[in-house]
Amino acid sequence: xxxxxxxxxxxxxxxxxxxxxxxxxxxxxxxxxxxxxxxxxxxxxxxxxxxxxxxxxxxxxxxxxxxxxxxxxxxxxxxxxxxxxxxxxxxxxxxxxxxxxxxxxxxxxxxxxxxxxxxxxxxxxxxxxxxxxxxxxxxxxxxxxxxxxxxxxxxxxxxxxxxxxxxxxxxxxxxxxxxxxxxxxxxxxxxxxxxxxxxxxxxxxxxxxxxxxxxxxxxxxxxxxxxxxxxxxxxxxxxxxxxxxxxxxxxxxxxxxxxxxxxxxxxxxxxxxxxxxxxxxxxxxxxxxxxxxxxxxxxxxxxxxxxxxxxxxxxxxxxxxxxxxxxxxxxxxxxxxxxxxxxxxxxxxxxxxxxxxxxxxxxxxxxxxxxxxxxxxxxxxxxxxxxxx
Numbered sequence: 001x002x003x004x005x006x007x008x009x010x011x012x013x014x015x016x017x018x019x020x021x022x023x024x025x026x027x028x029x030x031x032x033x034x035x036x037x038x039x040x041x042x043x044x045x046x047x048x049x050x051x052x053x054x055x056x057x058x059x060x061x062x063x064x065x066x067x068x069x070x071x072x073x074x075x076x077x078x079x080x081x082x083x084x085x086x087x088x089x090x091x092x093x094x095x096x097x098x099x100x101x102x103x104x105x106x107x108x109x110x111x112x113x114x115x116x117x118x119x120x121x122x123x124x125x126x127x128x129x130x131x132x133x134x135x136x137x138x139x140x141x142x143x144x145x146x147x148x149x150x151x152x153x154x155x156x157x158x159x160x161x162x163x164x165x166x167x168x169x170x171x172x173x174x175x176x177x178x179x180x181x182x183x184x185x186x187x188x189x190x191x192x193x194x195x196x197x198x199x200x201x202x203x204x205x206x207x208x209x210x211x212x213x214x215x216x217x218x219x220x221x222x223x224x225x226x227x228x229x230x231x232x233x234x235x236x237x238x239x240x241x242x243x244x245x246x247x248x249x250x251x252x253x254x255x256x257x258x259x260x261x262x263x264x265x266x267x268x269x270x271x272x273x274x275x276x277x278x279x280x281x282x283x284x285x286x287x288x289x290x291x292x293x294x295x296x297x298x299x300x301x302x303x304x305x306x307x308x309x310x311x312x313x314x315x316x317x318x319x320x321x322x323x324x325x326x327x328x329x330x331x332x333x334x335x336x337x338x339x340x341x342x343x344x345x346x347x348x349x350x351x352x353x354x355x356x357x358x359x360x361x362x363x364x365x366x367x368x369x370x371x372x373x374x375x376x377x378x379x380x381x382x383x384x385x386x387x388x389x
Contacts, residue, residue: 024063026060026240026241027058027059028060028240028241029054031054032051032053032054034050040052054237055235058240058243060240060247063243064077064238064243065078068187068200068206068216068218072182072198072218073191073192074218076225077217078227079214079237080217080236081214081215081238081239082214083183083202083203085215086201088118089230089234089236090179090217091111091114092114092234093230094148095119095124098124100126100145100147101125101146101148101149102127102129102140102149103115103126103127103129104131104151104152104155105129105131105354105357106152106359107156108152108156109347109348109349111150111152113349116128116349131153132160134163137167137170141173141174146175146176148178149167149170149176150181151179151181152182152184153185154184154283154304156184157306157360157366158364159281159282159283161293161297163293164193165193168194169194177197178196180193180195180198180199181200182195182199183200183201183204184204184302184304185298186253186257189299189300193297196219196220196223197217198216199216200216202216203215204332204334205253205256205333206250206253207245207249208250208252208256208333208334209249209334211245212245213242214242214246257300260303260333261301261303263303263337263369263372263377264284264303264305264367266374266377267305267367267369267374268285268307270378272287276310276311277309277385278363281305281306282305303368304332304367305366306367307365308361308363308364308365309363313343315388316342316343316362317343319341319365319387320339323339323380323381325337325372326381331368334370335370337368337377338367338370339367339368340365340366345360346360347360
């Protein structure tokens with residue numbers, strides 16, 4: 001081969017079977033090939049294993065899918081380019097014109113937007129309830145056929161705890177699918193419940209370092225197979241290098257989560273004693289109204305703390321700006337501690353009663369607690385609260 005051909009067709013390096021790499025390589029290739037056309041045709045017909053085009057599947061993505069499915073206790077997993085893509089793909093692919101879905105006021109804003117705006121444009125109707133109103137859910141599902149009930153627990157940002165066993169039982173008895181955003185609880189929680197599909201933002205605890213985005217849908221293989229083809233068509237595929245970074249991040253998943261939960265409890269206990277704090281929402285506190293339900297459902301209480309600052313809007317800004325270790329930023333689950341102050345946390349698209357359900361007041365703050373030294377975090381909160389008049 002002449003040099004221009006060599007650069008396009010470089011020599012291959014085969015690794016012996018007894019000399020495998022300790023860390024799986026990144027298959028940073030959009031395309032795969034077979035030695036014979038007949039094998040391509042067999043692959044495309046589903047008659048053999050293999051890979052053809054990374055928009056459908058890729059070995060690096062496959063490894064991450066298998067890891068996440070094992071963590072969640074699910075049969076199968078699909079990866080997406082972001083957490084929002086996972087939530088929206090599940091809802092979009094499972095609904096058709098004329099269907100009805102139920103969602104909740106306490107949910108992540110983009111999920112509500114998907115139900116209230118995007119799906120509505122395609123003729124899918126919705127009912128918005130409070131996650132605490134399971135009697136209302138029973139009445140709603142009894143009154144009209146419903147395709148999906150989509151919810152999260154703990155809720156973002158004020159950490160209400162859904163009664164998952166009762167909610168999924170209601171959905172199942174009325175023929176609806178239960179789709180749960182399990183991001184705040186993590187992959188090691190809630191696998192014991194009859195949830196049809198779990199969705200996660202891999203950007204959060206799975207990656208853990210705030211430098212890569214991704215999403216996952218987990219559940220029964222047959223149900224995911226009905227979505228898999230749509231994923232390839234819509235093109236919301238995770239990049240192999242992003243999948244590799246998330247797989248690497250998972251190696252410290254439990255170490256980080258344990259430290260973050262311990263720090264979050266310490267932060268919540270400190271805030272609960274502070275005179276400038278009106279209310280703290282953290283399931284690990286004795287004062288949380290759903291603590292017993294949280295104990296029954298969760299292995300730990302999470303890394304998010306919400307609280308109501310007894311301060312005016314300008315004073316809330318002073319507090320947020322005075323913090324040195326809690327960075328003003330979106331998202332959660334990374335090594336650094338983050339804060340969303342009240343002005344960035346207010347819900348949109350909710351009526352007055354629905355805003356009451358959401359319990360996000362003019363002084364509500366969300367902290368996403370990281371892995372720093374707890375004493376340093378408390379000192380940072382102390383000096384920022386001390387900056388208030």
